[in-house]
Structures are given as structure tokens and as C-alpha cells.
Amino acid sequence: MSSPFESYDELDDADERLQAADPAERRVAIIALGHSGDPAAVAHLAKMVADPDAGVRQQVAMALGEFDGPDAASALVSLLVDPERNVAAAAADSMAEFKDPACTGVILPLVKHPHAFVRMGALRSLKELRHKDTLKPALEALQDADAAVRVQAIGVIGFLKLEESIPALTALILDPDAHVRRAAVSALAFSQMKPAAETITRALKDTDWMVREMAAETLGLNANGSLAVDQLVASLADEFWQVRLKSIRSLGRMRIERAVRQIGNCITHEQANLRKEAAAALGEIGAPEGEAFLALVANDPDPDVRKNARWALQQIAARKAKAGS
Amino acid sequence: MPLASYQTSVPVVVDDVKCIADKGCTVCVDVCPLDVLRISDMTGKAYMAYDECWYCMPCEADCPTGAVTVNIPYLLR
Amino acid sequence: MAMDEIVDGLSEVSCDVLVIGGGTAGPMAALKAKLRNPKANVVLLEKANVKRSGAISMGMDGLNNAVIPGYATPEQYTKEITIANDGIVDQKAVYKYAQNCYSIIEELDSFGIRFLKNENGDYAVKKVHHIGTYVLPMPNGETVKKALYRQLRRARILISNRYMATRLLKSADGRIAGAISVNTRTAEFLVIKAKAVILCMGAAGRLGLPTSGYMFGTYENAANSGDGYAMAYHAGAALANLECFQINPLIKDYNGPACAYVAGPFGAYTANNEGSRFIECDYWSGQMMLEFYNELMSGKGPVFLQLKHLHPDTIGEIESTLHKVERPTRGLFQQGRGVDYRNESIEMHISEIGFCSGHSASGVFVDDNARTTVPGLYAAGDMASVPHNYMLGAFTNGSIAGVDAMEFADSHDFAEFDSSEIAQERERVLAPTLREDGIPPNQIEYKTRRLVNDYLQPPKVTHKYLLGMRRLAEVRDDMQKQMIARNAHELLRALEVQSIMDCADMAAHASLFREESRWGLYHWRTDFPEKDNENWFCHTLLSKRDGKMTSEKRAVQPYVVPISDDEKDLYDKQRIRASA
Numbered sequence: 001m002s003s004p005f006e007s008y009d010e011l012d013d014a015d016e017r018l019q020a021a022d023p024a025e026r027r028v029a030i031i032a033l034g035h036s037g038d039p040a041a042v043a044h045l046a047k048m049v050a051d052p053d054a055g056v057r058q059q060v061a062m063a064l065g066e067f068d069g070p071d072a073a074s075a076l077v078s079l080l081v082d083p084e085r086n087v088a089a090a091a092a093d094s095m096a097e098f099k100d101p102a103c104t105g106v107i108l109p110l111v112k113h114p115h116a117f118v119r120m121g122a123l124r125s126l127k128e129l130r131h132k133d134t135l136k137p138a139l140e141a142l143q144d145a146d147a148a149v150r151v152q153a154i155g156v157i158g159f160l161k162l163e164e165s166i167p168a169l170t171a172l173i174l175d176p177d178a179h180v181r182r183a184a185v186s187a188l189a190f191s192q193m194k195p196a197a198e199t200i201t202r203a204l205k206d207t208d209w210m211v212r213e214m215a216a217e218t219l220g221l222n223a224n225g226s227l228a229v230d231q232l233v234a235s236l237a238d239e240f241w242q243v244r245l246k247s248i249r250s251l252g253r254m255r256i257e258r259a260v261r262q263i264g265n266c267i268t269h270e271q272a273n274l275r276k277e278a279a280a281a282l283g284e285i286g287a288p289e290g291e292a293f294l295a296l297v298a299n300d301p302d303p304d305v306r307k308n309a310r311w312a313l314q315q316i317a318a319r320k321a322k323a324g325s
Numbered sequence: 326m327p328l329a330s331y332q333t334s335v336p337v338v339v340d341d342v343k344c345i346a347d348k349g350c351t352v353c354v355d356v357c358p359l360d361v362l363r364i365s366d367m368t369g370k371a372y373m374a375y376d377e378c379w380y381c382m383p384c385e386a387d388c389p390t391g392a393v394t395v396n397i398p399y400l401l402r
Numbered sequence: 403m404a405m406d407e408i409v410d411g412l413s414e415v416s417c418d419v420l421v422i423g424g425g426t427a428g429p430m431a432a433l434k435a436k437l438r439n440p441k442a443n444v445v446l447l448e449k450a451n452v453k454r455s456g457a458i459s460m461g462m463d464g465l466n467n468a469v470i471p472g473y474a475t476p477e478q479y480t481k482e483i484t485i486a487n488d489g490i491v492d493q494k495a496v497y498k499y500a501q502n503c504y505s506i507i508e509e510l511d512s513f514g515i516r517f518l519k520n521e522n523g524d525y526a527v528k529k530v531h532h533i534g535t536y537v538l539p540m541p542n543g544e545t546v547k548k549a550l551y552r553q554l555r556r557a558r559i560l561i562s563n564r565y566m567a568t569r570l571l572k573s574a575d576g577r578i579a580g581a582i583s584v585n586t587r588t589a590e591f592l593v594i595k596a597k598a599v600i601l602c603m604g605a606a607g608r609l610g611l612p613t614s615g616y617m618f619g620t621y622e623n624a625a626n627s628g629d630g631y632a633m634a635y636h637a638g639a640a641l642a643n644l645e646c647f648q649i650n651p652l653i654k655d656y657n658g659p660a661c662a663y664v665a666g667p668f669g670a671y672t673a674n675n676e677g678s679r680f681i682e683c684d685y686w687s688g689q690m691m692l693e694f695y696n697e698l699m700s701g702k703g704p705v706f707l708q709l710k711h712l713h714p715d716t717i718g719e720i721e722s723t724l725h726k727v728e729r730p731t732r733g734l735f736q737q738g739r740g741v742d743y744r745n746e747s748i749e750m751h752i753s754e755i756g757f758c759s760g761h762s763a764s765g766v767f768v769d770d771n772a773r774t775t776v777p778g779l780y781a782a783g784d785m786a787s788v789p790h791n792y793m794l795g796a797f798t799n800g801s802i803a804g805v806d807a808m809e810f811a812d813s814h815d816f817a818e819f820d821s822s823e824i825a826q827e828r829e830r831v832l833a834p835t836l837r838e839d840g841i842p843p844n845q846i847e848y849k850t851r852r853l854v855n856d857y858l859q860p861p862k863v864t865h866k867y868l869l870g871m872r873r874l875a876e877v878r879d880d881m882q883k884q885m886i887a888r889n890a891h892e893l894l895r896a897l898e899v900q901s902i903m904d905c906a907d908m909a910a911h912a913s914l915f916r917e918e919s920r921w922g923l924y925h926w927r928t929d930f931p932e933k934d935n936e937n938w939f940c941h942t943l944l945s946k947r948d949g950k951m952t953s954e955k956r957a958v959q960p961y962v963v964p965i966s967d968d969e970k971d972l973y974d975k976q977r978i979r980a981s982a
Contacts, residue, residue, distance in 0.1 A: 004415065004585075004592050005445075006561040024348035027389055031352060037555025059389055066552055068514075097514045097545075130523070159523035183521045190522035210715065242669070242713065249529075271711065272679060273669045303682045304671070326839065356454035358625045359618065360564070360586060360891065363405055374405065375891065377617070379624045379657075380731045383454040386544070397735050400616040401655045 010036035014044045023053035034063025046075040054084040065094030073103035092121035104131040111137045116146040123152035147177035158187030170199045178208035189218045197224035209240040220250025236262045241271045252281025264293030272302040283312025286319040336396045337373040343392035344370040353384035406889035411590035417443040418811040420596035422567045424448035425456015427783030427800030428602035429550045434804030436557045449566040461544035469500045473527045473535040476500035480963040486687040492959045495770040495788045503798045514549040516542040528667030570637040573817035578778035586894040597811035598778045603630025605784040606905040610754025611851040621753040630785040632904035634766040639774040640943040642767040642787040644912035647924045648758035654751040656735045670709045674702040688922030706747035763789035772803035834896045840886035843895040862927045915953035
């Protein structure tokens with residue numbers, strides 16, 4: 001009976017198997033190297049990045065995803081610029097798994113590559129590395145002609161969480177692409193300083209509803225979110241209920257008593273999700289003025305709305321009792 | 326009691342042209358949680374030997390050449 | 403050699419810690435045991451292949467119970483789980499999970515498992531429940547197993563695939579000594595002597611029969627046939643609260659969740675045929691399932707997951723997650739039915755019954771160190787009794803088990819066992835292969851599971867249960883005297899059906915013992931329709947004593963996070979009575 005355990009001998013005959021005439025056999029050898037988990041396999045795989053068969057190169061790109069570090073990175077870098085789309089895509093996916101900051105130097109030059117796909121892949125893989133050397137090239141990439149590249153660059157900058165990047169992220173609030181603006185608002189959330197909050201507040205008036213939704217949500221988590229109360233209250237009249245919902249949640253979280261009336265006015269909206277959120281927020285705020293609005297949904301057809309209203313009334317009652325004692 | 330076998334249409338289909346099991350690949354057979362795939366002695370290609378499929382997809386997702394297709398078993402379709 | 407031909411063979415190995423089951427908890431347990439003592443031998447035994455085995459073979463779409471600083475506290479979480487389980491919780495283990503799970507998330511992140519992050523690198527935690535915020539989506543969740551497997555290879559864990567453990571070995575004084583296993587492709591035996599054993603064998607998910615009639619169309623990975631529950635039982639370990647069945651909301655006919663945890667944060671909800679919400683309960687629990695069941699059975703059924711009120715862009719985002727991760731054939735299924743989430747709601751139903759602590763509370767009894775009642779034997783994940791622990795609980799408690807088991811192994815020598823047990827077990831396992839003529843395992847299994855549906859599925863009626871137990875005993879007799887296995891693969895199924903039968907017996911026995919109704923639909927007994935805190939505010943422990951199945955009460959341990967009466971009331975007031 002053979003050994004009952006998985007073997008750890010994939011590297012033993014790797015060189016020979018990687019030279020097989022049949023590309024399918026080479027693929028099988030590459031799969032085994034990826035499976036091995038042995039960092040020594042990277043050197044073998046690196047030799048295969050110029051294989052004449054695109055399927056083999058794609059397999060190499062996938063197998064390299066099992067490893068981390070500069071050696072795997074430099075092999076993948078040459079596959080990311082592969083003319084074959086499947087190969088490049090596999091390389092980009094594998095590179096996104098890197099965690100070792102030592103990969104940074106190998107990947108950085110690609111941020112200026114002529115192909116947008118390569119620039120995007122490179123930036124995407126730099127995010128998780130969180131290396132300070134990535135800041136400058138990522139800031140430059142904010143000027144990229146391709147919006148998808150700009151979005152990835154925002155991620156790199158946001159993950160670093162450096163106050164010095166706030167002006168550059170702020171400038172993106174005027175970017176022509178909505179995805180870029182939305183990403184910028186999400187990235188700015190790391191800063192608890194006033195300028196970031198001000199920028200996010202401006203985004204409440206964005207032309208795209210998803211940007212406005214992101215801004216409304218993000219303000220509730222910001223230490224300076226209370227500076228945006230008037231604007232959040234104004235957003236309670238947004239034409240998209242999704243934006244109103246996040247505004248209500250943020251106002252509730254911040255316990256803004258002077259928003260009770262406007263939140264209350266949303267409690268009869270046709271969208272049940274919004275009614276529920278309004279009820280919950282009135283409870284969080286706990287102001288007695290909320291009671292009259294909550295009474296409007298005591299018999300709401302939606303049980304989740306009724307439940308949140310009941311809880312809200314309990315919270316208000318508890319606060320009253322506390323104030324009285 | 327004598328036994329009879331009955332016909333069933335199996336959910337996993339392998340494209341013999343793309344399959345490289347005859348070159349030593351065993352990926353789909355390895356990853357199947359229910360162990361229902363085998364490599365044919367006659368063709369050297371992978372096939373579904375037992376209709377006991379959870380249609381979970383690793384065989385399709387991990388196949389290096391895109392030879393495997395998982396369909397929803399007929400009874401559920 | 404003919405396919406799956408049976409080969410005569412037996413070998414023996416020994417190791418410090420043996421982990422049985424390479425799904426979610428198992429790999430983590432093995433890894434942590436090895437890291438605890440890198441010189442020790444750790445064996446990870448798996449019935450399928452560790453690369454793609456278990457409940458998360460194709461990944462997971464998110465964490466349901468992440469306790470992340472700033473969003474939820476361990477105290478909040480412990481309260482929520484206590485209330486969701488009608489108070490029957492040993493909080494210590496739940497609280498320990500809640501305290502440790504964030505560091506496990508960070509560790510999984512360092513393995514390359516990707517969680518949803520905002521553009522500033524923070525986890526994008528979503529709010530689903532009223533009180534805490536616990537949901538963390540995993541848009542690239544299909545990489546989970548790959549990333550775990552990589553860690554195992556790096557640590558040089560001894561991985562043994564395609565071996566099914568059948569029985570545990572114990573010393574005369576009751577300490578764990580190892581396990582017996584059989585190869586699923588050759589029927590060769592492998593005996594593994596071990597100082598400590600960790601069971602991570604998943605849910606008993608092949609207990610009830612899915613309504614589609616397809617035996618392998620179960621909610622749980624169909625490989626999870628309850629082998630761990632059966633093995634623990636035969637080893638004399640106690641099993642807790644087995645009457646608290648697992649029943650889950652599903653897409654009708656398709657076995658995947660719809661899934662409220664993915665779509666919920668985006669604003670989707672479960673609705674009746676009038677398009678209205680009907681669920682009062684805030685947390686996934688038996689109470690929620692009872693509300694679901696009542697609505698299904700009422701004139702307002704069927705039940706749907708409603709998305710069409712959402713913006714098309716939002717639906718697009720939900721679709722890409724739902725169709726890619728956890729059960730990726732979901733997209734294929736909807737396509738086949740011609741369902742577009744943009745203009746049609748998704749019909750839902752409830753799953754077949756099973757045991758699973760991951761979703762309910764039915765598991766092998768463990769304390770807050772993952773220890774079972776057998777010295778040296780541990781359990782973690784869906785099969786261990788820490789309630790509602792889901793995937794993150796499997797990782798966290800698996801980690802706890804790995805460390806504690808290695809400490810146990812470091813301070814104990816191998817326990818001696820009676821070697822005649824091996825010969826006996828070999829005889830038992832191979833019996834179906836020695837018969838010339840008989841009934842194949844698939845027929846025994848279908849009949850067993852059909853009886854489970856007919857007689858054991860809630861609502862639980864005593865009279866039906868007694869009848870069902872009689873019928874199951876008849877099938878057991880057939881199984882023991884007439885089942886045949888003509889090759890090694892069929893032998894695998896024959897062994898699984900024996901686990902299924904054991905679980906069916908335990909489900910029936912445990913359900914009859916608890917003479918009250920509790921946990922909503924999970925344990926709704928028509929003869930005892932009320933919750934009876936006076937007599938039944940306790941765990942039940944089932945175990946094998948002198949060859950017989952017995953049940954006893956066990957007191958709930960004092961809470962570490964007190965729950966005030968008005969907090970209890972808050973939930974109790976929303977309770978819907980069992981009768982629709």
C-alpha cells in the first residue's frame with residue numbers, strides 16, 4: 001500500500017517535466033508546482049513565462065498566485081504584459097493576492113505602462129501592500145486618462161491613509177466619471193479631519209445617486225459629520241430613496257435632535273426600507289417629538305417597520321424616564 | 326433479489342477535445358467532494374461515473390482547459 | 403484494475419494530533435496545532451480532498467457573525483446569540499468566540515482571503531440586524547479554500563485525502579487513542595494512533611430528503627452525512643440539543659440560500675405573495691423559520707426574496723456576488739428558470755432537516771476549549787455544540803481546538819487500545835462487500851431519508867415519531883443484514899448511510915426527550931406546544947451508555963453576560979405562537 005499522505009515531492013522531477021514536448025504535459029507539471037506550496041517552485045515557474053504556448057503561460061500565471069514575494073512578483077510582471085488576454089488576466093488576478101510589501105519595487109514601474117489594463121492590474125496589486133513608495137506614483141495615476149485606472153489609484157492612496165493625500169482626493173470630486181467620484185468619497189473616509197468631511201459633504205450634491213448615497217453613508221462615520229447636518233437634512237428630500245435612507249441612518253447614528261421632523265416626514269414613504277430606517281433613527285435619537293411620527297406606523301403593513309417603531313418608542317420612553325428621575 | 330441498473334442523465338459534461346486527463350491531469354477528479362468523476366480506461370478522458378452531484382462547481386472552476394461543464398441535475402432544473 | 407475495485411490492505415501510522423475533516427474548522431485546527439508545536443506530527447484526514455471539501459468547497463459569500471471593533475461588541479453578540487437560542491446557551495464559549503474572531507479575520511486576511519473593504523482599506527461591515535452589525539461580505543470568497551490549503555502545504559501538514567474515518571479508538575480508561583479509517587477508492591484500511599483527536603466533520607446534512615427528490619441536492623455539502631455525529635456517539639461522547647434541528651430558507655428546488663445576508667444589506671427582503679414583509683424576528687433562528695413556515699403554509703404563500711424594488715445597478719452588484727460564490731450554480735439555475743431579479747422575485751422554500759451548530763445548536767457537546775466529554779477528543783465547526791457559529795466560528799473554534807489539543811498531546815503519551823477492535827471494525831465495514839446479493843446503499847438511503855421527512859420533520863407529533871422509529875428500525879435491520887457494496891465507492895455510500903441512520907435515530911430520541919416546544923420551528927412539538935422554562939430551561943445531552951441511547955438534562959451554565967428582563971421581553975413580545 002502506498003503512502004496514505006499527500007507527497008511533498010513535486011519539485012523532484014520538475015525540470016524534466018517542464019520540458020515535455022506536449023504543452024498539455026507542461027501544464028500538468030505546472031499545476032503540480034502550484035499545488036506544492038513550496039517557495040522553491042517559484043524559480044521553476046519563472047522559467048516558463050516565455051513558453052510558446054499561451055495555455056501554458058496562463059497556467060504559470062495561475063500557479064504563481066500560490067506564492068508571494070518579489071520573485072513571484074517579477075515573474076508575474078512579465079505575464080501581466082503578455083499579449084494574450086487570458087494570460088494577462090490570470091496574472092492580474094494572481095498579483096492581487098500579494099501581501100508582501102517587498103513586491104512593491106518590482107511592480108511599481110508598470111504603473112506607467114502604455115496599456116491601461118497593465119496599469120490597472122499593477123495598481124490593484126499595490127493596494128494591499130500598503131507601501132509608502134506607492135503614494136507618489138498613485139497620485140500621478142489620478143491624472144490617468146482611463147477611469148478604471150484612476151479608481152485603482154484611489155484605492156492605493158486610500159489604503160495608505162495619509163493626510164497629505166487629502167487635497168488630491170478632494171480634487172477628484174469634480175472627476176467626470178461617477179465611479180471615480182464614488183471611490184474618492186469612500187477613500188476620504190479614513191480622514192477624521194475637517195477638509196475631508198467638507199469634501200464628502202459637497203458630494204451630497206453630486207449628479208450621480210450612488211455617489212450621493214456613499215457620501216450620506218460615509219458622513220455618519222466621520223468625526224466631523226455633525227458639520228454636515230444641514231446638508232444631510234436637505235438630502236432627506238433626495239429623489240432617490242436610497243440616498244434618503246443613508247442620510248437618515250447617519251443622522252440617527254449622530255443623534256441629531258433637530259432632524260426629527262424631517263426624518264419623521266419620511267416615515268410614510270411608500271418604500272418600506274425607508275420607513276423602517278426612519279423609525280429606527282427616531283429611536284436612536286430618542287427625542288419625545290418622534291413619538292407622533294412613530295404613531296403613524298403603529299399599524300404599518302410591514303412587520304419590520306412596526307417592530308422598529310416599537311423599539312423606538314421604548315427607547316424614547318426610557319430616555320424620558322431617565323430625564324424624570 | 327436481482328439488481329437492475331437504471332438510466333439517468335448526468336449533470337457534469339466533459340469536452341473530450343479539451344480534456345487533458347490523458348496527459349496526466351487529474352484536477353477535476355481530485356477536487357470533487359462527492360468523488361463522482363473518473364478517468365475512462367478507454368478514452369483517457371474524465372467523465373461522470375456516478376450521478377451523485379452537489380453541482381458545486383470546483384470541477385468546472387478548477388479545470389485548466391475549460392473542458393468541464395456543470396449542469397443543474399434534471400430533477401431540479 | 404477495474405474501477406474502485408476493493409483491495410485487501412491495512413496499515414498503521416501514528417501522530418500527535420489527528421484532525422478528522424479538512425473542510426473549514428479542520429484545516430485551521432491542523433494549522434494551529436502544528437504552529438503550536440512544529441516538531442509534532444499533525445495528520446489531517448479527509449473523506450474527499452482538502453482542496454475543495456466541506457461546506458465552503460466553493461467559498462463563501464460573506465461572514466454573518468463578524469464581531470468587529472467599532473461595529474459590535476462581544477457582549478452584544480453574546481446577548482444576541484443567547485436570545486436567538488431561547489436562552490439555552492453556555493455563554494462562555496460564545497463569548498470566547500466573540501472575543502477571538504476579529505483576530506482570526508485579520509489572520510485570514512493575511513492568508514489572502516479577501517473581505518470587502520472600502521477604498522480606505524477598512525472592512526466594509528454591513529448592517530442587517532437591529533442591534534449589532536455583523537455582516538462582512540466576501541466578494542472574492544471563492545478563494546477561501548485555496549488560501550487555506552496553501553497554508554497547510556507551507557506548514558507541511560500530513561494530509562490524507564480520500565480516507566473516511568469510521569470509528570474512534572479508546573483506551574480501557576476512556577481516553578482517546580486514535581481512529582480507524584478506510585480508503586474510499588480501494589477500501590484499504592488505515593489505522594491512525596493519536597494522542598489527541600479533533601473532529602471537524604461538518605453538519606449532518608444528508609438527513610432529510612430535499613423536496614426535489616434528488617438525494618444529493620441537500621442544503622449542506624452532500625458529503626456531510628453526519629459521520630462525525632455518529633462516530634462521537636459510538637465513542638461515548640455526549641451530544642447536545644440534537645432536537646434543535648437545522649432548517650434553512652432556500653431558493654425553491656435549488657439548494658442554495660437566496661441569500662438574505664448578501665442581498666439584505668442592499669435592501670432586499672423576504673416577502674409573501676402580496677409582496678409584503680412578514681418576518682418579525684430579527685436574527686436567523688428557529689423563530690424566524692417558524693414565521694417562514696407559517697407563511698408558506700398560509701394563503702399568503704409562497705414566499706419570495708424580493709429585489710425588484712431595488713435599483714438595477716444595485717441588483718447587478720448583488721447578482722455578481724450571488725452567482726459567483728458559495729453556490730455558483732445559482733446563476734445557472736435562475737437562468738434555466740428564466741428568472742431575472744429585476745422584474746421577478748425569487749421563489750423560496752425551506753430546507754430538509756439536519757443537525758448543524760453552524761446554523762442552530764445541535765452538535766457534539768464541547769466546552770469553551772472545544773473539548774468533548776471524552777478526554778483527548780475535541781470537536782469544532784458545524785458539528786460542535788457552540789451555537790450559530792457559521793464559517794467564522796468554525797475557523798475560530800477550530801483554532802482553539804488545535805492549540806488545546808496540541809497541549810494535551812504534549813502532556814500525554816499514546817493511550818493503549820484493544821487491538822481486537824480493529825479486526826471487529828474491519829469486519830463491520832466490509833460486511834456489505836461480502837454479500838452476493840442484497841439491497842444497494844442508495845435504496846437504503848432513500849428509504850431512510852424519506853421516512854425522516856415523513857415522520858421526523860417538524861411539526862413533531864409524538865405518535866408519528868413512535869411510528870417513524872419503528873419503520874426506521876426495520877430499515878436498519880435491512881441495512882445490517884442485506885446491504886451490498888460492489889466496489890469501494892459503493893462502500894463509501896454504504897458507510898455514509900449507516901451514519902445517516904444513526905443520526906435519524908438520535909434526532910428521534912432527542913426530540914421525544916424534550917417535552918416542550920422551543921427554538922421556533924426547530925423543536926415544535928404539537929403535544930407540548932408551550933415553552934416550559936420551569937422544567938426544560940436546560941441543555942439535553944444524548945449519549946451511548948452500555949450500548950443504549952440515553953438522554954439527560956444538563957443545567958445551563960451561569961451567564962457571563964447578564965441579560966435583563968426587559969431585554970428578554972423586547973424579543974419575547976414579538977414571538978409568534980406556533981399555531982398558524
